[in-house]
Amino acid sequence: MEEEHSIRMDPCSSGKDKPQADQLEFGRKFTDHMFLMDYTGEKGWHAPRIVPYEPLTVDPSAMVFHYGQSVFEGMKAYLTPDGDAQLFRPERNFQRMNHSNNRLCIPSIDETFALKAVKQLIALEKDWIPKAEGTSLYIRPFIISTEPYLGVAPSRHYKFIIILSPVGAYYKEGINPIKIAVENEYVRTVTGGTGEAKTGGNYAASLKAQEVAEEGIAQVLWLDGVERKYIEEVGSMNVFFKINGTVITPALNGSILEGVTRNSVIQLLKQWHVPIEERKISMEEVYQAHKNGSLEEAFGAGTAAVISPIGELVQAGDHLEINDGKTGAIAKRLYDTLTGIQYGKIQDPFGWVEKIEDVKQTNLKASG
Amino acid sequence: MEEEHSIRMDPCSSGKDKPQADQLEFGRKFTDHMFLMDYTGEKGWHAPRIVPYEPLTVDPSAMVFHYGQSVFEGMKAYLTPDGDAQLFRPERNFQRMNHSNNRLCIPSIDETFALKAVKQLIALEKDWIPKAEGTSLYIRPFIISTEPYLGVAPSRHYKFIIILSPVGAYYKEGINPIKIAVENEYVRTVTGGTGEAKTGGNYAASLKAQEVAEEGIAQVLWLDGVERKYIEEVGSMNVFFKINGTVITPALNGSILEGVTRNSVIQLLKQWHVPIEERKISMEEVYQAHKNGSLEEAFGAGTAAVISPIGELVQAGDHLEINDGKTGAIAKRLYDTLTGIQYGKIQDPFGWVEKIEDVKQTNLKASG
Ligand SMILES: Cc1ncc(COP(=O)(O)O)c(C=O)c1O
Ligand SMILES: Cc1ncc(COP(=O)(O)O)c(C=O)c1O
Numbered sequence: 066m067e068e069e070h071s072i073r074m075d076p077c078s079s080g081k082d083k084p085q086a087d088q089l090e091f092g093r094k095f096t097d098h099m100f101l102m103d104y105t106g107e108k109g110w111h112a113p114r115i116v117p118y119e120p121l122t123v124d125p126s127a128m129v130f131h132y133g134q135s136v137f138e139g140m141k142a143y144l145t146p147d148g149d150a151q152l153f154r155p156e157r158n159f160q161r162m163n164h165s166n167n168r169l170c171i172p173s174i175d176e177t178f179a180l181k182a183v184k185q186l187i188a189l190e191k192d193w194i195p196k197a198e199g200t201s202l203y204i205r206p207f208i209i210s211t212e213p214y215l216g217v218a219p220s221r222h223y224k225f226i227i228i229l230s231p232v233g234a235y236y237k238e239g240i241n242p243i244k245i246a247v248e249n250e251y252v253r254t255v256t257g258g259t260g261e262a263k264t265g266g267n268y269a270a271s272l273k274a275q276e277v278a279e280e281g282i283a284q285v286l287w288l289d290g291v292e293r294k295y296i297e298e299v300g301s302m303n304v305f306f307k308i309n310g311t312v313i314t315p316a317l318n319g320s321i322l323e324g325v326t327r328n329s330v331i332q333l334l335k336q337w338h339v340p341i342e343e344r345k346i347s348m349e350e351v352y353q354a355h356k357n358g359s360l361e362e363a364f365g366a367g368t369a370a371v372i373s374p375i376g377e378l379v380q381a382g383d384h385l386e387i388n389d390g391k392t393g394a395i396a397k398r399l400y401d402t403l404t405g406i407q408y409g410k411i412q413d414p415f416g417w418v419e420k421i422e423d424v425k426q427t428n429l430k431a432s433g
Numbered sequence: 434m435e436e437e438h439s440i441r442m443d444p445c446s447s448g449k450d451k452p453q454a455d456q457l458e459f460g461r462k463f464t465d466h467m468f469l470m471d472y473t474g475e476k477g478w479h480a481p482r483i484v485p486y487e488p489l490t491v492d493p494s495a496m497v498f499h500y501g502q503s504v505f506e507g508m509k510a511y512l513t514p515d516g517d518a519q520l521f522r523p524e525r526n527f528q529r530m531n532h533s534n535n536r537l538c539i540p541s542i543d544e545t546f547a548l549k550a551v552k553q554l555i556a557l558e559k560d561w562i563p564k565a566e567g568t569s570l571y572i573r574p575f576i577i578s579t580e581p582y583l584g585v586a587p588s589r590h591y592k593f594i595i596i597l598s599p600v601g602a603y604y605k606e607g608i609n610p611i612k613i614a615v616e617n618e619y620v621r622t623v624t625g626g627t628g629e630a631k632t633g634g635n636y637a638a639s640l641k642a643q644e645v646a647e648e649g650i651a652q653v654l655w656l657d658g659v660e661r662k663y664i665e666e667v668g669s670m671n672v673f674f675k676i677n678g679t680v681i682t683p684a685l686n687g688s689i690l691e692g693v694t695r696n697s698v699i700q701l702l703k704q705w706h707v708p709i710e711e712r713k714i715s716m717e718e719v720y721q722a723h724k725n726g727s728l729e730e731a732f733g734a735g736t737a738a739v740i741s742p743i744g745e746l747v748q749a750g751d752h753l754e755i756n757d758g759k760t761g762a763i764a765k766r767l768y769d770t771l772t773g774i775q776y777g778k779i780q781d782p783f784g785w786v787e788k789i790e791d792v793k794q795t796n797l798k799a800s801g
Contacts, residue, residue, distance in 0.1 A: 092583025095494060122488040125596050126463060130577050133501045133633025134640065170640040205583060209498050215460025215573060215598060217636050217669060219644065228493050230583060252625030255658040257618060259638045265501025266634015268585050270627045272502065272538040276587065290623040291659050301585060 070113050070178060072100070072185055077117035086197040089233030091369070096193040096202075096229040100186045104172055104223035113178075115186055118228065124213040128220040133266045136165035137207035139368050140325075141232075142187050142421065144194045144201075145409030150187055150421040152204075153407045155180055157325045162206060164323075165262035170219035171208055179206065179225075184421045186227055191421075195231045199404075203232045203369075240400055242376025242390055243283035245299060245365075247348060248274045249381060253297070253320075255290030260297070260320030267322075271300060282379065284365070289320065294347045302365030302373060303327035306351060307395055309359040311340040318345075326366040330399055332415060339395065348380065355385045362393030371407075372400040438481050438546060440468070440553055445485035454565040457601030459737070464561040464570075468554045468595040472540055478593065481546075483554055486596065492581040496588040501634045504533035505575035507736050508693070509600075510555050510789065512562045512569075513777030518555055518789040520572075521736075521775045523548055525693045530574060532691075533630035538587035539576055547574065547593075552789045554595055559789075563599045567772075571600045571737075608768055610744025610758055611651035613667060613733075615716060616642045617749060621665070621688075623658030628665070628688030635690075639668060650747065652733070657688065662715045670733030670741060671695035674719060675763055677727040679708040686713075694734040698767055700783060707763065716748065723753045730761030739775075740768040 080097040095118050102113040129135050138158045142150050159176035166173050183204060187194075194202040206227045210220030251274040254260030254267055274285045284300035296315050298304055303324040305314045312334055317323055334341040354360035355378075363375040374397075376390035387393075405411035406418060448465040463486050470481040497503050506526045510518050527544035534541050551572060555562075562570040574595045578588030619642040622628030622635055642653045652668035664683050666672055671692040673682045680702055685691055702709040722728035723746075731743040742765075744758035755761075773779035774786060 092494070093581070095581075099493060118493070120490040120492050123491055124488050125467060125486070125594055126460070126573075126598075129633075130497060130503060131505050131573070131575060131633060131636070132640075133503065133635075133637035135498060135501065135637070137499050168641055169637055170644050203583070205494075205499070207499060213461075213463075215571070217639065217643075219640050226493055230494075250625060252623055255620055255623040255626070257620030257658065257661075258623070258626075259634070264634070264637060265497075265499060266627070266632070266637050267501075268499070269501035269503070269537055269632060269634050271585065272500075272587050273536060275585075276538050290625060293625075 070111075072182060073112070073114040075114060075116045076189065083193060084231060086195060086200065089195060089197075089200055089231060091232045092203065092230050094230060096190040096231070098186060098189055099229075100182045100227040102182075102225040104225070106221045110172070110174060110225065113182060115189060121224070123211060126213040126215055128210040128212050128214060131215060132210070132217055133264070133269070134169055134171065134210035134220055135208060135265050136162060136169055136171060137205060137263055137265070138162045140204045141368060141407070142194055142202040142204060143407045143409070144196055147409070149409065150191055150194055151409060152183070152419045152421065154325050154329065154417050155183065155419055157328070158206070161263065161323065161325075162208075165264055166208065168259055168262040169264055171210070171223060174208075174225060183227055186229065187421050190229055193229060193231050195233075200231065200233050203230045205230065240372070240374065240392060240397075242374040242392055244281050244377040244379065245284055245286050245375050246278045246282040247378060247380035248285040248287055249293065250274070252290040253287045256319045258290070258320060261317070261322060263322060275300070279379070283373075286378070288348065294349065295345050296348060296351070297321050299365045301369055302367035304365050304375075305330065305363065306346060306354070306360065307362035307393065308350075308354045309361070311342055312395065313342045313344065313346050315346055316343040324367055326368055326371065326403070329403060329417065330366050330372075333399060333402055336414075351378070352385070355387070360385075360387060362395055363387050364393070364396040364399075366399075371403050372396050438479075440550060441480070441482040443482060443484045444557065451561060452599060454563060454568065457563060457565075457568055457599060459600045460571065460598050462598060464558040464597040464599070466554060466557055467597075468550045470550070470593040472591040472593070474589045478540070478542060481550060483557060489592070491579060494581040494583055496578040496580050496582060499583060500578070500585055501632070501637075502537055502539065502578035502588055503576060503633050504530060504537055504539060505573060505631055505633070506530045508572045509736060509775070510562055510570040510572060511775045511777070512564055515777070517777065518559055518562055519777060520551070520787045520789065522693050522697065522785050523551065523787055525696070526574070529631065529691065529693075530576075533632055534576065536627055536630040537632055539578070539591060542576075542593060551595055554597065555789050558597055561597060561599050563601075568599065568601050571598045573598065608740070608742065608760060608765070610742040610760055612649050612745040612747065613652055613654050613743050614646045614650045615746060615748035616653040616655055617661065618642070620658040621655045624687045626658070626688060629685070629690060631690060643668070647747070651741075654746070656716065662717065663713050664716060664719070665689050667733045669737055670735035672733050673698065673731065674714065674722070674728065675730035675761065676718075676722045677729070679710060680763065681710045681712065681714050683714055684711040692735055694736055694739065694771070697771060697785065698734050701767060701770060704782075719746070720753070723755070728753075728755060730763055731755050732761070732764040732767075734767075739771050740764050
């Protein structure tokens with residue numbers, strides 16, 4: 066994008082009813098407007114606009130329906146006690162989106178401009194950010210390939226879209242520990258695959274394991290696709306184990322998504338002088354640690370749930386209870402600190418939060 | 434589907450111009466009509482209808498855009514010298530579609546009904562089947578998940594759609610040998626993944642390898658994701674090697690798509706008493722065979738290209754010329770026999786072809 070872009074505003078006249086605080090589900094209701102931008106080979110990314118939320122008109126032969134060339138991101142806007150809206154490390158989401166774009170052969174976006182677009186959209190939809198404890202406005206930027214062509218090749222047309230959804234807590238159970246099953250049959254991805262990209266196919270591949278998992282399993286724990294020994298991540302979270310005072314998380318290896326929450330957890334632990342290791346960790350090691358009593362905590366980390374303590378790990382009929390099935394001290398402290406920073410209730414020593422200025426409905430200029 | 438379905442017909446009044454024989458590209462032009470059917474948890478698959486080909490109206494939060502839950506098929510209708518339209522083993526495509534559905538947690542379709550739908554659609558579009566040598570009407574049945582929901586879970590709404598595209602030869606080069614690169618960095622899928630399903634994510638994952646491949650490479654040859662030693666398949670074809678008089682193709686292992694053409698090739702070779710083995714075959718074995726002069730032929734097999742002789746294999750700078758870069762005798766015989774049967778020019782001893790009766794535009798009843 067070489068020229069200056071200004072986001073065309075086409076606000077709707079009357080809005081939808083906003084959901085009650087107690088009716089907030091994850092990802093089912095959407096706000097009144099959305100951001101859209103198009104890509105063609107000739108024009109690059111162009112025509113940024115904020116328009117009423119409405120169905121897309123897509124050709125049945127659009128490549129996204131056939132060859133899955135798409136990427137997405139997930140982040141949140143939080144309301145502070147002062148009534149300000151703020152984001153948590155949003156620049157990392159757009160960096161990651163471009164990382165995903167690269168793997169999927171999708172043209173990269175201007176990260177600075179994307180961030181401005183998100184802010185302008187949220188400024189317009191500020192009243193949609195729910196106020197109750199633990200609630201937020203979920204932000205879903207995504208790119209789909211829209212060229213009407215049935216050949217297996219990168220599309221020449223794309224749409225970059227941002228939609229917003231007011232959400233309650235991701236897990237209805239809240240910060241209570243969840244039960245996770247170790248997946249031994251199905252594989253989500255493998256080194257050389259698309260695991261480190263946030264693309265639909267990884268999630269499509271994951272559905273079956275969840276379907277066949279026993280009752281009460283919140284998510285599955287994926288093992289590496291090669292040796293089926295090393296722990297990778299949970300459905301939509303990175304994973305951490307506290308063994309003998311040291312927190313261990315699988316090192317990024319090309320098949321694990323690099324979570325924004327994961328990175329923040331690592332930084333917090335370092336600040337707290339809690340030993341933290343990024344390295345390979347096998348299920349065998351976790352088993353042994355459980356057996357000899359040194360497995361102190363396990364938890365997942367991701368935008369949706371922030372921190373999810375793992376109270377029980379299930380593998381091939383074995384049930385490993387962790388920390389008596391209760392939330393561990395580190396998980397609790399991380400959860401309180403992260404949500405404290407996100408909601409502007411405690412100080413942010415890292416410069417992680419980004420306030421959304423009240424952009425009003427004037428045109429925003431950006432060199433795209 | 435418990436009740437009787439009848440396909441609602443809503444033909445358009447005036448059709449589009451049909452492309453000239455010399456302008457036929459693969460998958461760019463579509464016929465005047467398409468078949469559609471909806472799925473909801475309450476109603477199952479319902480409302481089958483043939484309507485004018487037109488854009489779909491899909492919510493931006495539809496799951497297919499985010500989590501890639503989709504499957505597709507590819508088959509062709511051929512015109513015989515008598516002017517009849519016929520299909521090649523179409524029941525296998527719908528069987529495979531249900532196999533894919535199962536892996537992707539998509540509700541299965543009624544295969545018999547789907548075949549009737551395809552026939553009724555083609556009967557209506559019969560004039561769109563191109564007549565020139567090597568041309569055909571490509572048939573693309575596909576299912577997309579349409580529930581407006583951002584949770585990672587199987588969708589509760591789907592659309593099953595069939596679109597048709599008049600096509601020339603897939604490879605512009607025709608039956609001429611192609612150049613294939615062995616892919617050592619990227620992986621398409623792995624055992625436990627979605628490789629044996631025809632789902633978008635596999636193809637999205639494959640784009641990068643093609644992008645970075647050198648000029649002149651038609652497709653890439655995928656190795657297994659675990660040991661990176663064993664040959665799996667080519668971009669959209671299964672692969673065969675003739676070594677010392679025996680034809681070898683990788684055994685189905687869960688990460689290879691079971692091609693209809695692959696199966697037909699195996700049956701033909703058996704009938705011809707050509708030794709054929711389905712087993713693991715490593716790149717090392719192919720290298721050795723090339724070195725000692727026993728690698729006689731290599732070719733790909735798939736609906737789009739039927740048989741594609743491989744004239745050159747490229748791996749990490751090494752160039753292996755096969756059969757002096759010419760089409761081998763077995764590849765040629767398979768191509769002639771398969772296309773002969775498909776176009777009704779030679780006898781079909783296997784009962785592979787299925788004529789499309791002239792269904793006219795009356796309602797077709799089927800117990801769905
Ligand atoms: C597969 C996967 N791993 C990890 C995460 C955690 O990433 P983040 O902390 O950026 O939300 C997510 C998603 O949100 C995910 O989908
Ligand atoms: C990955 C892959 N392998 C093999 C094939 C060959 O299958 P078929 O002979 O049924 O066309 C295809 C597709 O058409 C394919 O996409």
